[in-house]
Amino acid sequence: MHEWSLAQAIVESITEAVNKKNSKRVKSLEVEIGSLAMLDKDIIVEAIKILSEGTKLEGAEIKVHEEETKFRCKKCGKIWSFSEVKEELEKNWEDTKIKDEYGTQDLSIHYFPELVFTMMSCPSCGSKDFEILGSKEITIRNVVIEV
Amino acid sequence: MSISFKEKLIEKKVSNVKKVIMVCSGKGGVGKSTVSYALAKAISENGKRVGLLDLDIHGPVEQLFFKVKKGFSGSKEGLKPIFSDGLKVMSLGFLSKDEPIPIKGKYKEEILENLFSEVMWGDLDFLIVDMPPGVSDELFLVSRTLSKKLVAVVVTTPSLLSLSVVRRMIKLLHQEKVKVVGIIENLSYFTCRCGEQVKPFGEGVEELEGEKVIGKLPIDPKLEEALVFSKKIENASIFWSSIKKIAVEVVEEIETYFS
Numbered sequence: 001m002h003e004w005s006l007a008q009a010i011v012e013s014i015t016e017a018v019n020k021k022n023s024k025r026v027k028s029l030e031v032e033i034g035s036l037a038m039l040d041k042d043i044i045v046e047a048i049k050i051l052s053e054g055t056k057l058e059g060a061e062i063k064v065h066e067e068e069t070k071f072r073c074k075k076c077g078k079i080w081s082f083s084e085v086k087e088e089l090e091k092n093w094e095d096t097k098i099k100d101e102y103g104t105q106d107l108s109i110h111y112f113p114e115l116v117f118t119m120m121s122c123p124s125c126g127s128k129d130f131e132i133l134g135s136k137e138i139t140i141r142n143v144v145i146e147v
Numbered sequence: 148m149s150i151s152f153k154e155k156l157i158e159k160k161v162s163n164v165k166k167v168i169m170v171c172s173g174k175g176g177v178g179k180s181t182v183s184y185a186l187a188k189a190i191s192e193n194g195k196r197v198g199l200l201d202l203d204i205h206g207p208v209e210q211l212f213f214k215v216k217k218g219f220s221g222s223k224e225g226l227k228p229i230f231s232d233g234l235k236v237m238s239l240g241f242l243s244k245d246e247p248i249p250i251k252g253k254y255k256e257e258i259l260e261n262l263f264s265e266v267m268w269g270d271l272d273f274l275i276v277d278m279p280p281g282v283s284d285e286l287f288l289v290s291r292t293l294s295k296k297l298v299a300v301v302v303t304t305p306s307l308l309s310l311s312v313v314r315r316m317i318k319l320l321h322q323e324k325v326k327v328v329g330i331i332e333n334l335s336y337f338t339c340r341c342g343e344q345v346k347p348f349g350e351g352v353e354e355l356e357g358e359k360v361i362g363k364l365p366i367d368p369k370l371e372e373a374l375v376f377s378k379k380i381e382n383a384s385i386f387w388s389s390i391k392k393i394a395v396e397v398v399e400e401i402e403t404y405f406s
Binding site: 002003004005006008009010012013014016017029095096098099100101104106108110111112113114115117118119128129132139140141142143144 | 148149150151152153154155156159219220221222223224225226239241242243244246247248249250251254255257258261262264265
């Protein structure tokens with residue numbers, strides 16, 4: 001539930017970059033969210049909008065791309081998605097979940113997505129030697145500015 | 148235009164941390180984690196607010212020094228560290244059970260960044276960072292992102308095997324313009340029942356690459372029990388009394404340097 005903190009850093013980073021370029025305003029930006037970090041898309045978008053008020057980011061179009069995080073085993077070539085293993089991870093790692101101020105219990109990959117290498121192995125051969133395909137948390141790209 | 152916002156997050160999370168002490172060596176097995184914890188504990192007992200960050204992501208052990216096993220909590224702003232024994236502490240050891248942490252390549256860089264960008268340290272006088280062995284991503288990330296408030300304490304044993312590696316580490320710290328507060332010589336000696344001081348790992352040095360040895364820690368047979376089992380470091384009185392003196396000197400050196 002740290003989406004607000006992410007949104008604030010995004011807004012401030014974009015605002016700084018835009019000010020450096022002496023631009024009038026931001027027309028649009030793209031937010032790519034990978035499923036692994038289990039971020040709440042609606043909270044992020046809402047937070048960016050609210051925190052942008054009074055900045056050059058206010059009113060910018062926010063295009064959100066949600067992406068299912070996938071993995072590829074470097075040993076046997078198996079490809080699988082996060083949604084296929086999420087339930088098992090929730091069960092096996094229940095005792096390390098982190099409770100937030102609203103009582104929600106999050107897997108630690110919400111904060112540290114890379115811990116997936118500890119929590120999971122290739123479902124086919126059991127190896128830990130796998131890679132993450134695509135987005136695992138949040139990326140900001142294609143920030144279009146009006147000069 | 149693409150935007151990287153992690154640096155901004157890191158800046159915010161450590162904005163109320165006054166000084167960062169990187170405890171490093173380059174060599175494994177010299178006692179960095181023990182010294183990190185003991186320094187943190189000794190400095191906090193002198194009335195300072197201290198945090199302890201275990202940056203040895205492949206082999207975290209700081210969690211072993213605390214009685215609690217849980218206690219992180221999330222918020223809108225990030226992750227609150229565990230508070231125990233008078234210290235705020237973050238170690239992946241609390242979150243990984245006894246499983247391996249095989250994070251490699253770019254993912255390693257990213258989790259290191261996240262360890263700084265997610266944890267809400269709040270107001271601290273000192274954040275002590277227990278560094279892993281070797282000179283890699285960790286050192287560069289810390290020296291790049293925290294340079295304005297960063298100093299290093301270097302840990303070695305008296306052995307030439309350790310000193311030869313530590314010498315390289317000090318050179319790198321100089322090259323990266325990280326202030327070296329001093330060298331702590333660990334496993335320095337023990338006092339025999341007959342009163343003779345025995346130095347099983349050699350005589351050691353008084354300075355290395357222009358940096359002085361600010362303290363020599365004796366071998367204390369009670370240390371393992373005190374740290375890992377009873378979790379009362381003061382029970383290892385020989386070690387504890389030495390580290391307390393060193394902690395005072397470390398803090399004085401830092402205050403002088405930044406004044």
